[in-house]
Amino acid sequence: xxxxxxxxxxxxxxxxxxxxxxxxxxxxxxxxxxxxxxxxxxxxxxxxxxxxxxxxxxxxxxxxxxxxxxxxxxxxxxxxxxxxxxxxxxxxxxxxxxxxxxxxxxxxxxxx
Amino acid sequence: xxxxxxxxxxxxxxxxxxxxxxxxxxxxxxxxxxxxxxxxxxxxxxxxxxxxxxxxxxxxxxxxxxxxxxxxxxxxxxxxxxxxxxxxxxxxxxxxxxxxxxxxxxxxxxxxxxxxxxxxxxxxxxxxxxxxxxxxxxxxxxxxxxxxxxxxxxxxxxxxxxxxxxxxxxxxxxxxxxxxxxxxxxxxxxxxxxxxxxxxxxxxxxxxxxxxxxxxxxxxxxxxxxxxxxxxxxxxxxxxxxxxxxxxxxxxxxxxxxxxxxxxxxxxxxxxxxxxxxxxxxxxxxxxxxxxxxxxxxxxxxxxxxxxxxxxxxxxxxxxxxxxxxxxxxxxxxxxxxxxxxxxxxxxxxxxxxxxxxxxxxxxxxxxxxxxxxxxxxxxxxxxxxxxxxxxxxxxxxxxxxxxxxx
Numbered sequence: 039x040x041x042x043x044x045x046x047x048x049x050x051x052x053x054x055x056x057x058x059x060x061x062x063x064x065x066x067x068x069x070x071x072x073x074x075x076x077x078x079x080x081x082x083x084x085x086x087x088x089x090x091x092x093x094x095x096x097x098x099x100x101x102x103x104x105x106x107x108x109x110x111x112x113x114x115x116x117x118x119x120x121x122x123x124x125x126x127x128x129x130x131x132x133x134x135x136x137x138x139x140x141x142x143x144x145x146x147x148x149x150x
Numbered sequence: 151x152x153x154x155x156x157x158x159x160x161x162x163x164x165x166x167x168x169x170x171x172x173x174x175x176x177x178x179x180x181x182x183x184x185x186x187x188x189x190x191x192x193x194x195x196x197x198x199x200x201x202x203x204x205x206x207x208x209x210x211x212x213x214x215x216x217x218x219x220x221x222x223x224x225x226x227x228x229x230x231x232x233x234x235x236x237x238x239x240x241x242x243x244x245x246x247x248x249x250x251x252x253x254x255x256x257x258x259x260x261x262x263x264x265x266x267x268x269x270x271x272x273x274x275x276x277x278x279x280x281x282x283x284x285x286x287x288x289x290x291x292x293x294x295x296x297x298x299x300x301x302x303x304x305x306x307x308x309x310x311x312x313x314x315x316x317x318x319x320x321x322x323x324x325x326x327x328x329x330x331x332x333x334x335x336x337x338x339x340x341x342x343x344x345x346x347x348x349x350x351x352x353x354x355x356x357x358x359x360x361x362x363x364x365x366x367x368x369x370x371x372x373x374x375x376x377x378x379x380x381x382x383x384x385x386x387x388x389x390x391x392x393x394x395x396x397x398x399x400x401x402x403x404x405x406x407x408x409x410x411x412x413x414x415x416x417x418x419x420x421x422x423x424x425x426x427x428x429x430x431x432x433x434x435x436x437x438x439x440x441x442x443x444x445x446x447x448x449x450x451x452x453x454x455x456x457x458x459x460x461x462x463x464x465x466x467x468x469x470x471x472x473x474x475x476x477x478x479x480x481x482x483x484x485x486x487x488x489x490x491x492x493x494x495x496x497x498x499x500x501x502x503x504x505x506x507x508x509x510x511x512x513x514x515x516x517x518x519x520x521x522x523x524x525x526x527x528x529x530x531x532x533x534x535x536x537x538x539x540x541x542x543x544x545x546x547x548x549x550x551x552x553x554x555x556x557x
């Protein structure tokens with residue numbers, strides 16, 4: 039099992055979600071996050087005082103899938119979240135040791 | 151002789167002016183950080199309560215009661231004694247004396263509430279209450295008497311102030327300047343980012359202020375008549391052009407038109423037209439407003455250069471806008487608009503500008519010095535600022551044990 043964490047532009051969430059749903063992914067966790075990479079921040083002006091806002095709002099999508107799905111999922115995310123502009127985000131893949139469904143106590147692949 | 155229309159109009163205007171203080175609370179509340187939103191709103195809210203009590207007991211009597219040497223009213227109207235339901239012999243002869251009293255009371259409430267923007271995010275609540283009680287009694291009441299009281303010396307001098315440019319705006323602006331000189335800056339000033347936490351809240355407040363200001367200015371005609379209509383129109387016109395003035399000034403200077411700028415400009419225009427509302431033509435109001443927007447934007451820019459931590463720009467908007475308005479009254483006033491007023495410089499009477507200038511200087515000196523003295527004493531006795539730890543945690547939790555938002 040692998041967990042795929044994708045940091046994407048907030049307005050791309052809907053397309054990514056639909057792309058993953060078409061693959062048959064039945065669940066995901068989404069959080070609002072802030073950060074910066076090469077895009078850096080932007081400046082905001084309040085009554086003439088200029089502030090640099092370093093952290094840009096992003097969405098983090100987390101999906102845990104069976105190992106054989108990983109490539110497909112990544113392909114979908116790369117395609118759906120892309121605008122071609124700086125700040126499109128990143129995808130990280132990590133191994134998951136085990137998973138449990140709280141309601142039934144099922145574990146492993148059955149639980150995801 | 152009581153006139154039904156006049157009485158209805160002044161009572162409704164009183165309610166409109168009352169509404170301005172909660173509006174101000176939102177205007178200010180949106181501009182502070184999340185951790186201080188309730189404390190900021192609470193200051194205005196408490197002032198409504200506190201100043202009302204003072205006003206009924208002795209504030210109204212000191213302001214409008216029988217004159218003592220042109221300087222202050224005496225205490226013979228303590229507890230509204232003799233302030234009854236028939237018109238007063240000296241003020242607003244067509245409405246019940248109590249209607250005049252409560253209308254004026256709403257002005258007494260909003261004026262100290264305006265000052266709280268200067269020391270937002272750092273003032274100790276207990277000290278604030280004592281400060282407001284002293285300020286209302288020792289600064290507002292005498293000043294209101296000088297300008298509006300029967301026998302007041304500034305009124306006798308011929309200074310024109312239709313709805314409170316000196317009494318409300320210059321006084322709160324000059325007092326705010328005194329306050330920021332005494333109360334040290336917010337922790338992290340110039341290093342950390344003080345970004346307004348909820349501008350839609352500030353814009354809601356702006357809308358309420360603009361709406362309430364019709365009561366403030368048109369109501370100051372104290373009758374449902376042509377003068378009220380003139381003041382109403384001028385109020386709206388000046389707010390409109392000032393909003394545009396600030397927005398364009400900012401756009402040219404900083405590259406972007408901002409909502410906070412448009413809102414701040416509207417308030418600056420409302421401030422500037424306050425003394426002039428019943429003395430000038432609508433075209434003059436256009437000019438007074440437009441210049442107010444640009445001037446106050448410049449003043450707020452200058453503040454950052456000078457390094458004063460006037461948190462919410464009370465000096466830049468009320469001090470500078472009020473001063474401009476008072477002087478502009480001396481430029482644009484015309485007896486064609488109001489036969490009881492006077493002509494200004496542009497209508498052949500340069501002397502009026504001098505009188506206006508004098509009233510600005512006197513108001514600034516008096517309110518600045520008194521506020522400085524009151525705060526100095528309170529600093530020694532009670533302390534003005536919360537502790538550094540309390541400031542970091544925020545005033546909502548440390549002063550009031552509440553949080554504005556729970557996520």
